[in-house]
Amino acid sequence: MLSLMAVDDDPLSLDLVQDALALMGLHILTALNGAQARRVFAKSRPQIVILDLMLPDVSGLVLLSEILQMAPDTDVILLTGHYTPESAVEAIRDGACDYLTKPLKIGALRARVKELIHDAQQRQQALRLEGELLEANRFQGMVGRSPQMLALFALIKRVAPHFRVALVRGATGTGKELAAQALHASSPAATGPFVIANCSAITETLFESEMFGHMKGSFTGATNDKKGLFEAANGGTLFLDELGDLPPAMQSKLLRAIQQQEIKPVGSTATKKVSVRVVAATNRPLEAMMRTGAFREDLYYRLSMVEIFVPGLAERMEDFPFLVRHFVAQFAADYGKKLSGMTPRAQALLARHDWPGNVRELENAIGSACMMAYGEFVDEQDLPPFFQRQAGPALITAPPAGVELLSLELLNQRHARAVLEHFEGNKSKAAKVLGVTRSTLYRLLGEG
Ligand SMILES: Nc1ncnc2c1ncn2[C@@H]1O[C@H](COP(=O)(O)OP(=O)(O)OP(=O)(O)O)[C@@H](O)[C@H]1O
Ligand SMILES: [Mg+2]
Structure with a gap:
């Protein structure tokens, strides 16, 4: 049986939690202060903890880190007195899985705990898989060996068991979609669907119908009932690509669906419950857009509880040889060619470029070179002309050691x-x- 510990210095609040969760099949433990909480936790190792941030003897954040130190798998929900996105975001980064604001809403508490029970049960299975997932220089289909990428893999592994929403940021072609897939594949919802919604391709009028579905006859052209993408992603992950391109009016509808895990198809009066993890991606400057009102702050705060930055390729050239090898092998298989790799001089020519289009640009360059190649190794003459030596003096004059030619x-x-x-x-x-x-x-x- 799973157990849950509630920590709060207010006995009435503890009673409320106990009553709210009474019939959920949990063993419920309580503590009125930090010292008690430490004893109870050490003795019973509850899988779920509901923790008030304001305790008389110790800060909730300190207790949070002690708990996660002892048992990193624990799901901790924080209770905060006021709506303080900043401290909540910090707590989520420190490893809490969510926060609820006081006064507590019983419905929200129950719903959240129910999800956690489900996740805790599935985590066991995910853990068994984990050992198999991390091969050398690669994590869930992402190649990487630089400190930045290893940190990114570690972050994905850490948040994947717990997250409900996440935001992936980074320049074009850096691998945001791949990171979103890795989050999904490492999460308890891995066996559920991964559904992609491209927010820049959806027109404003069709947005609601695309996302939430519609009923037959609800507008001209609605000849059948249609399921929306939220429903299609039920039990899995909805990937909101290019989220920064979505108009603010649509943003608020999206936020409501994400927060309430509830959708209303166009033309329907009834709402439907869904259970969907949401990963959004964007390369747009959301902070600047919030200042001009082009992006809603409430949506940003909800999504950025787990924020993942995918660095540009030029910042992690340690990954370069591994990516080259990976793509050569991939295209060799695609084209049915016997290619063993790339010559060092061809690779050196590629490495001089600054790759504004990041991994996608590299993938394209290697794809084209592999198509041209006729030897066992991709060589200089196979590269797109831009990369070959005659492309211009800037490419052949090497800068002094330790100096990169950049602004x-x-x-x-x-x-x-x-x-x-x-x-x-x-x-x-x-x-x-x-x-x-x-x-x-x-x-x-x-x-x-
Ligand atoms: N670390 C990586 N290892 C292997 N392949 C990668 C890696 N990163 C990106 N790729 C490949 O590069 C291409 C671009 O990646 P992806 O589509 O995830 O980028 P993106 O950040 O979503 O780009 P955009 O902003 O243009 O939508 C894909 O084909 C992907 O498979
Ligand atoms: Mg993308």
Whole structure:
């Protein structure tokens, strides 16, 4: 039987939790302060903890980190007095799986705990798979060996068992969709569907019908009942691609569906319950868009509880040889050619490019080279003309050792991103270390 510990210095609030969860088949333990909570936790190891952030003897965040230290798998829901997205976001980064605001709504608490029970049961199975998933230099189909990518794999593994919503950010072609798939495949919903909704391709009028479905006859052309993408993703993950392209009016409808896990098809009066994990992706500067009202803050705060940055290829050239090998093998199989790899000089020519189109651009270049190749190894003359030596003097004059030919702006941007990466996306900490304001940091990151 799963057990749950509720920690709160207010006995009435503990009673409320006990009553609300009484019939869910859980063993419920309670603690009135941090010291009691530590004893109860150490003795009974509950799988789920509901933790008030404000305790008399110890900060809830400290207790959270102690609990996760002892048992990283624990699902911890935080209770916060006021709506404080910043501290909640921080807590989620520290490993809490969600937060609820006080006064507690019994329905929301029950729904959340029910999901956690389900997840805890499935986690056992996911854990068994995990060992098989992490081969060398590769995680769930993503190739990578740089510290940034290893950190990204670790982050995905850490949040995948718990997340309900996540936001994947990064420049074009960096692998955002792949990261979203990795999140899904490592989550308890891995056996459910992974449904892609492209927010930039959906017109405003058709958006609701696409997302939430419609009833026959609800508008001209609605000749049949139609299931929306939310329903199609039930029990799995909905990938909202290019979310930054969605108009604000649609954003609020989306937020409601995400938060309430409930949809209303166009032309229907009844709502339907769904259970959908949502991963959104964008390369747009959401912070700047929020300032102009083009992106809704409430949606951003909901999604950014788990925020994953996929770094540009130029910032992680350690991955380059592994990606080259991966793509050569992939295209060799696609084209049915016997290709063993790429010659070092061809690879060196490719490595001089700065890859603004990131991994997708590299994939395309290698795809074309593999098509041209007739030897066992892809060589210089197989590369697209742009990369060959005669393409221009800039490509053959090597810079002095340890110097990369890049602008100060790009250098600043890379450094700012590296520092941000180090703090796992915590912008306040990164800004402090860089000695700049948060808004300067956004500008440095190219998001301002
Ligand atoms: N780490 C990686 N390992 C192997 N393949 C990768 C990796 N990253 C990206 N790719 C490949 O590069 C291509 C682009 O990746 P993906 O579509 O995930 O990028 P994206 O960030 O969603 O791009 P866009 O912003 O243009 O939508 C895909 O074919 C993907 O399989
Ligand atoms: Mg994409």
